[in-house]
Amino acid sequence: xxxxxxxxxxxxxxxxxxxxxxxxxxxxxxxxxxxxxxxxxxxxxxxxxxxxxxxxxxxxxxxxxxxxxxxxxxxxxxxxxxxxxxxxxxxxxxxxxxxxxxxxxxxxx
Amino acid sequence: xxxxxxxxxxxxxxxxxxxxxxxxxxxxxxxxxxxxxxxxxxxxxxxxxxxxxxxxxxxxxxxxxxxxxxxxxxxxxxxxxxxxxxxxxxxxxxxxxxxxxxxxxxxxxxxxxxxxxx
Numbered sequence: 001x002x003x004x005x006x007x008x009x010x011x012x013x014x015x016x017x018x019x020x021x022x023x024x025x026x027x028x029x030x031x032x033x034x035x036x037x038x039x040x041x042x043x044x045x046x047x048x049x050x051x052x053x054x055x056x057x058x059x060x061x062x063x064x065x066x067x068x069x070x071x072x073x074x075x076x077x078x079x080x081x082x083x084x085x086x087x088x089x090x091x092x093x094x095x096x097x098x099x100x101x102x103x104x105x106x107x108x109x
Numbered sequence: 110x111x112x113x114x115x116x117x118x119x120x121x122x123x124x125x126x127x128x129x130x131x132x133x134x135x136x137x138x139x140x141x142x143x144x145x146x147x148x149x150x151x152x153x154x155x156x157x158x159x160x161x162x163x164x165x166x167x168x169x170x171x172x173x174x175x176x177x178x179x180x181x182x183x184x185x186x187x188x189x190x191x192x193x194x195x196x197x198x199x200x201x202x203x204x205x206x207x208x209x210x211x212x213x214x215x216x217x218x219x220x221x222x223x224x225x226x227x
Contacts, residue, residue: 001170001171031210033208033209033210035154037154042204042217042218042219042220043154043204043217045209045215048209048215049209054209054215084153086153086154088154088156088210090210095168096142096159096166096168096211097156097159097168097169097170098144098156098159098168098210099156100146100153100154100155100156101153102153103153103154
């Protein structure tokens with residue numbers, strides 16, 4: 001079955017840049033979406049269609065995609081950005097089967 | 110305001126069945142694809158299933174295919190997940206979602222906990 005691979009953890013100092021990667025074979029043809037999830041809460045969309053930012057999401061969150069890798073960048077990370085981050089995409093079967101990445105714990109300290 | 114409210118979770122024995130519901134409001138339910146996503150305790154998000162707007166097309170994750178059935182009642186603005194032959198590994202919080210993956214906006218319910226245990 002289709003898989004999206006993320007690094008388990010990323011650590012960054014406040015004000016520095018955090019980059020989270022998501023690797024998948026279908027990403028050249030399929031959009032990536034990024035979610036932030038804090039403990040005990042439902043996920044929150046921070047990037048959609050590779051690089052678009054929903055209203056209300058700070059500008060420090062940005063996304064890009066090239067080849068088989070999508071990247072979420074947090075520029076000038078804040079303490080409140082500490083959370084789990086998941087990418088999402090679909091496989092290339094044409095059946096609209098979704099898949100989440102393995103998740104990345106971002107620590108800001 | 111878009112609202113999604115899941116219900117139907119609880120404790121069930123291995124091999125048992127449970128039906129989850131997701132009551133939708135604040136939007137034209139019959140116009141949108143809907144999804145179920147689950148998260149086992151301390152684990153990551155897992156996409157479970159999706160259904161198109163009129164219920165004529167569905168997809169499932171391999172881990173639930175043949176055991177779970179997604180459906181909807183557009184007259185009642187309600188999404189369902191019928192879960193049969195439940196296993197311990199199905200223990201999770203189950204979220205329904207109207208996701209940005211196939212429409213504008215991204216909305217999730219608060220989740221309902223399913224525990225499969227003897």
